[in-house]
Amino acid sequence: MKFYHSPGSCSEGILLLLAACGAEYELIVTDLKSGAHRDPAYLAINPKGKVPALGLTDGTVLTEWPVIAYWLAKAYPDAGLLPSGLAEEVKVMALTEHIVSGLHMRGSVFAMMPQKFLPDMTAQAELRRYGQEIVREGFDVLAEQLGDKEHLFGAFSIADAAAYYLISWKERIGIEPPAVLESYHQRLTSISPI
Ligand SMILES: N[C@@H](CCC(=O)N[C@@H](CS)C(=O)NCC(=O)O)C(=O)O
Known part of the structure; x- marks a missing residue:
């Protein structure tokens, strides 16, 4: 491949x-x-x-x-990147989709690159804040889902890999994740090949 x-x-x-x-x-x-x-x-x-x-x-x-x-x-x-059973599998798919299509494509893109969408600096600052708010709410959803588990759904899944790259962008997005996501991200970084 x-x-x-x-x-x-x-x-x-x-x-x-x-x-x-x-x-x-x-x-x-x-x-x-x-x-x-x-x-x-x-x-x-x-x-x-x-x-x-x-x-x-x-x-x-x-x-x-x-x-x-x-x-x-x-x-x-x-x-074992997806749980067995359709009901459990679609829960992982739904969160993965939310991270990629919602938090990444709308939240982080607006927060990190508002100049791609608007020429006016004041409007850019407003769009950046809007994107940051989407990510802030998304981080809360992830923290709630994680709870005291090692991974979002217990065992490592595709949703964790999506959360991994999004949290990696925290400085560029300008949002500090909840503490529970910081330690979770460090665990994922330790298994990253790069
Ligand atoms: N919907 C695509 C989005 C992928 C995407 O936005 N990738 C970014 C890098 S994180 C990219 O290639 N950006 C280049 C561009 O938009 O010009 C997916 O899920 O793979």
């Missing part, structure tokens, strides 16, 4: 899952800062111009964080 990754981006969460699966893959750094994701060669692989992307051995390219995570969970069942 080929894994297209940019350091510091959400693809770091997928790296955590690849390590948990013991998957063999070639790491292809597609650095967002240098604009490599807009190169025609990369757009031919993922026309959406985003990371992560996972090229499978049959030539299929998987995109979208929750989809790649779901595929890994199903392709490497021994890693």
